[in-house]
Amino acid sequence: MKKMIRLMTVTLLTLSMLAGCGNAKATGSVSTDGSTSMEKVIGALGEAFQNYTGISFTYNPTGSGSGIKAVQEGRCDIGLSSRDLKAEEKEAGLNGTILAYDGIAIIVNPENPVTDLSVETIAKIYTGEITNWSEIGGNDAEIVLIGREAGSGTRDGFESITDTEELCKYRQELTSTGDVITTVSQNPGAIGYASVASVKDTVKAVTVNGVAPTEETIKDGSYVVQRPFVLVTKSGVELSDEAFKFFTYITSAEACDIISAAGVVPAYSE
Amino acid sequence: MITQQSRKIEQIHQDIRAEHKTHVEWKRRNRTQTIEYMIHGIFLLLGLITVGCVLLITVYLIISGIPAIRQIGLLDFLFGKEWASTASEPKYGILPFILTSVYGTAGAILIGVPVGFMTAVYLSKLASIKVKSVMQSAVSLLAGIPSVVYGLVGMLVLVPGIRKIFNVPDGASLLASIIVLAIMILPSIIKMSITALDAVPKEYEDASLALGATPIETYFKVSVPAAKSGIAAAVVLGVGRAIGEAMAVMMVAGNVPNMPNSLFQSVRFLTTAVSSEMSYSSGLQRQALFSIALVLFMFIMLTNAMLNFFLKREKE
Numbered sequence: 001m002k003k004m005i006r007l008m009t010v011t012l013l014t015l016s017m018l019a020g021c022g023n024a025k026a027t028g029s030v031s032t033d034g035s036t037s038m039e040k041v042i043g044a045l046g047e048a049f050q051n052y053t054g055i056s057f058t059y060n061p062t063g064s065g066s067g068i069k070a071v072q073e074g075r076c077d078i079g080l081s082s083r084d085l086k087a088e089e090k091e092a093g094l095n096g097t098i099l100a101y102d103g104i105a106i107i108v109n110p111e112n113p114v115t116d117l118s119v120e121t122i123a124k125i126y127t128g129e130i131t132n133w134s135e136i137g138g139n140d141a142e143i144v145l146i147g148r149e150a151g152s153g154t155r156d157g158f159e160s161i162t163d164t165e166e167l168c169k170y171r172q173e174l175t176s177t178g179d180v181i182t183t184v185s186q187n188p189g190a191i192g193y194a195s196v197a198s199v200k201d202t203v204k205a206v207t208v209n210g211v212a213p214t215e216e217t218i219k220d221g222s223y224v225v226q227r228p229f230v231l232v233t234k235s236g237v238e239l240s241d242e243a244f245k246f247f248t249y250i251t252s253a254e255a256c257d258i259i260s261a262a263g264v265v266p267a268y269s270e
Numbered sequence: 271m272i273t274q275q276s277r278k279i280e281q282i283h284q285d286i287r288a289e290h291k292t293h294v295e296w297k298r299r300n301r302t303q304t305i306e307y308m309i310h311g312i313f314l315l316l317g318l319i320t321v322g323c324v325l326l327i328t329v330y331l332i333i334s335g336i337p338a339i340r341q342i343g344l345l346d347f348l349f350g351k352e353w354a355s356t357a358s359e360p361k362y363g364i365l366p367f368i369l370t371s372v373y374g375t376a377g378a379i380l381i382g383v384p385v386g387f388m389t390a391v392y393l394s395k396l397a398s399i400k401v402k403s404v405m406q407s408a409v410s411l412l413a414g415i416p417s418v419v420y421g422l423v424g425m426l427v428l429v430p431g432i433r434k435i436f437n438v439p440d441g442a443s444l445l446a447s448i449i450v451l452a453i454m455i456l457p458s459i460i461k462m463s464i465t466a467l468d469a470v471p472k473e474y475e476d477a478s479l480a481l482g483a484t485p486i487e488t489y490f491k492v493s494v495p496a497a498k499s500g501i502a503a504a505v506v507l508g509v510g511r512a513i514g515e516a517m518a519v520m521m522v523a524g525n526v527p528n529m530p531n532s533l534f535q536s537v538r539f540l541t542t543a544v545s546s547e548m549s550y551s552s553g554l555q556r557q558a559l560f561s562i563a564l565v566l567f568m569f570i571m572l573t574n575a576m577l578n579f580f581l582k583r584e585k586e
Contacts, residue, residue, distance in 0.1 A: 061552075142439035149525065149546045150356040151555075166357045171440050171536050172524040175546045179425075179521070186430050189439050 034067015034080030037153030041262035077243035079232030103196035103218040146192035197263040335564030338557035353527040378451035386459030394467035413457035421521030442524035455508035466500020516541035
């Protein structure tokens with residue numbers, strides 16, 4: 001018993017030691033704060049930047065709104081937002097630089113004759129107003145709504161673009177893009193959404209308002225189920241050397257491959 | 271005179287030698303004893319690693335699971351029918367998850383136990399040695415298949431199959447997870463039941479046969495009752511496996527937090543509730559996930575206590 005108490009004490013002490021070393025902030029680092037949807041792309045960029053320059057990089061996934069606020073209050077170097085800056089935010093002296101575009105493809109089973117949907121129809125489908133494919137020119141089959149889990153960036157993006165937040169009546173909530181694609185490819189009545197870069201031949205991406213999701217249509221804005229990934233900075237305040245290096249690095253041509261690999265369309269391709 | 275003296279000297283020498291010998295022996299014994307103690311200590315330490323892990327996990331789960339329950343309210347948490355963790359007005363009711371886990375496990379037991387039990391009786395009593403060895407290795411193989419493989423096969427074969435057979439819009443449902451779980455618990459039920467049935471003394475069966483009972487009568491009226499606590503332990507082991515499974519059910523259940531009102535509904539289990547939201551969670555949502563894990567932990571503790579109870583009874 002005595003030994004056990006001693007062991008437990010040792011364990012606790014070790015743990016408290018570990019707990020102590022989490023928050024040390026290194027000098028000369030770049031801090032980013034904001035959109036959770038940008039986790040993958042900014043994480044990949046940050047890692048590459050760290051390997052490239054040795055300057056340490058932090059990312060605080062708090063959401064677009066908090067990221068923008070954090071820049072405004074000077075709590076971070078660069079804010080990350082997965083929506084355009086609002087007019088009043090721009091008036092408050094914030095600058096937005098688009099890093100990339102996140103296109104979300106609406107996918108159906110290849111057997112499905114439906115090839116085009118409007119954003120309004122998509123919203124009606126996902127909120128349960130339209131429940132059968134025959135209502136929109138398809139076969140007589142119930143529409144099976146496939147989505148992602150709460151907290152997923154793709155779900156957040158899809159729901160904010162189609163304006164269906166908290167209204168979607170999902171039949172399945174899957175935890176990865178791959179699972180969504182597999183499930184849609186298995187079920188002739190299914191509809192799902194997935195990041196454009198990961199769509200494969202096993203499913204069919206429908207055109208939205210007549211526009212197919214390609215890199216060009218996403219970039220020129222004609223494919224509407226998309227949102228920008230914005231780097232937010234404060235005008236009139238100079239970036240630190242490290243943050244400036246990071247900013248230049250991630251908007252350079254070198255970073256393009258990393259951005260594409262993260263499943264989004266880079267805004268600077270040359 | 272001289273001889274007497276030399277004898278005395280000889281005696282003294284002998285004494286010294288003897289003393290030296292006992293001293294060496296004493297030293298050696300002392301050393302072996304130290305090694306003995308050290309090894310004892312090492313073994314104790316290794317044993318304590320397990321105990322320490324259990325304690326650590328328990329303490330950690332309780333510490334991180336309590337705050338959310340306190341904030342949400344125990345009754346609202348356990349009996350709330352709605353789960354919307356990321357909504358603007360979040361709701362944290364886990365009754366759908368609890369019921370799904372209970373129904374799913376019960377369904378898996380309902381299908382898995384009869385099949386597993388009959389298989390065990392056949393393998394233990396009726397099968398020829400050849401058949402027994404082949405089938406037993408097949409059962410072991412089933413136990414070794416990773417759960418993600420069960421999930422994958424379920425997703426690609428079972429889910430579309432259910433959709434076509436029952437003519438429902440989508441096959442990912444409570445039924446699909448029950449079937450996957452039933453198959454997953456088969457090996458533990460079969461193996462444990464075989465062990466219990468094999469341990470029934472042959473004299474019992476001989477006596478029954480000598481009294482004129484047929485072999486089947488003997489197996490079901492003598493062997494099975496004699497092995498019943500072992501078989502009950504097998505069932506509880508199955509419950510434990512089914513209630514704790516996450517990966518396979520996540521791939522076939524659909525994961526929508528519905529109340530499980532129908533077999534063909536998309537449902538979310540306690541395990542999948544934790545694993546599907548953990549990666550993006552923060553704040554109260556994350557704490558609530560820990561609370562779900564705590565509830566799950568309680569369920570598993572309960573099944574373990576039941577298992578111990580049955581195993582103890584079998585020993586007596």
